[in-house]
Amino acid sequence: DALEAPAAAIVGNALVLVVPEASAAACVRSVAKALPAIVNQLPAVKEEVVEHAGGCHCKAVRFRVRAPRHLVAWDCNCSICHMKKNTHFIVPASDFFLDAGEENLSEYRFGTGVARHRFCKICGVQAFYHPRSNPDGVAITVHCLDPGTVSSVEVRKFDGTDWGASYAATGIAACSKKA
Incomplete structure (x- = not known):
């Protein structure tokens, strides 16, 4: 089923995903599909x-x-x-x-x-x-x-x-x- 991609935001140290209402299986597929793009946009960890x-x-x-x-x-x-x-x-x-x-x-x-x-x-x-x-x-x-x-x-x-x-x-x- 066609779903819109979840929205993502970083709040403090947490990654928050807003997933459109759907069945559990469709929700998991939607998040799995969007995850690579979300991970690539995460800021690098501040390190020495x-x-x-x-x-x-x-x-x-x-x-x-x-x-x-x-x-x-x-x-x-x-x-x-x-x-x-x-x-x-x-x-x-x-x-x-x-x-x-x-x-x-x-x-x-x-x-x-x-x-x-x-x-x-x-x-x-x-x-x-x-x-x-x-x-x-x-x-x-x-x-x-x-x-x-x-x-x-x-x-x-x-x-x-x-x-x-x-x-x-x-x-x-x-x-x-x-x-």
């Missing part, structure tokens, strides 16, 4: 910010980034992220520090030209880039961080094949903004 370090495979490019120990990363399936299998988290540009290797970086742009895909011209690894979704931020490849500072990674899906709808639905734009 630490300094992570990382870089490319050959270590010619090195950086530091201020971010929580628990990272919220994005698994995107756009044409380039799909080919690279890139899972990344996004921070404001002011929380990213390139320590070494600017001269070893090459840049690739395509499509709209907004995203700046930067990679090491020695080993080819893209440790970070400036994403189309957050041109004022920096997307860090999770697997390019040095071990020891990350406690966990929550991976959220971003449908890069339907970029506009996913951008509007996921809340990704807020990732490069200061809290």
Whole structure:
């Protein structure tokens, strides 16, 4: 049966769902269908910010980034992220520090030209880039961080094949903004 999606709101520390009156089974189906979109819009848990370090495979490019120990990363399936299998988290540009290797970086742009895909011209690894979704931020490849500072990674899906709808639905734009 066709039901309208439940409305969701965060009240204090609780997630409140307002579900249209219906049978119990239909109610459960309605909530289950809406839950992924609701979870993607939940604000990240405020956590102590630490300094992570990382870089490319050959270590010619090195950086530091201020971010929580628990990272919220994005698994995107756009044409380039799909080919690279890139899972990344996004921070404001002011929380990213390139320590070494600017001269070893090459840049690739395509499509709209907004995203700046930067990679090491020695080993080819893209440790970070400036994403189309957050041109004022920096997307860090999770697997390019040095071990020891990350406690966990929550991976959220971003449908890069339907970029506009996913951008509007996921809340990704807020990732490069200061809290």
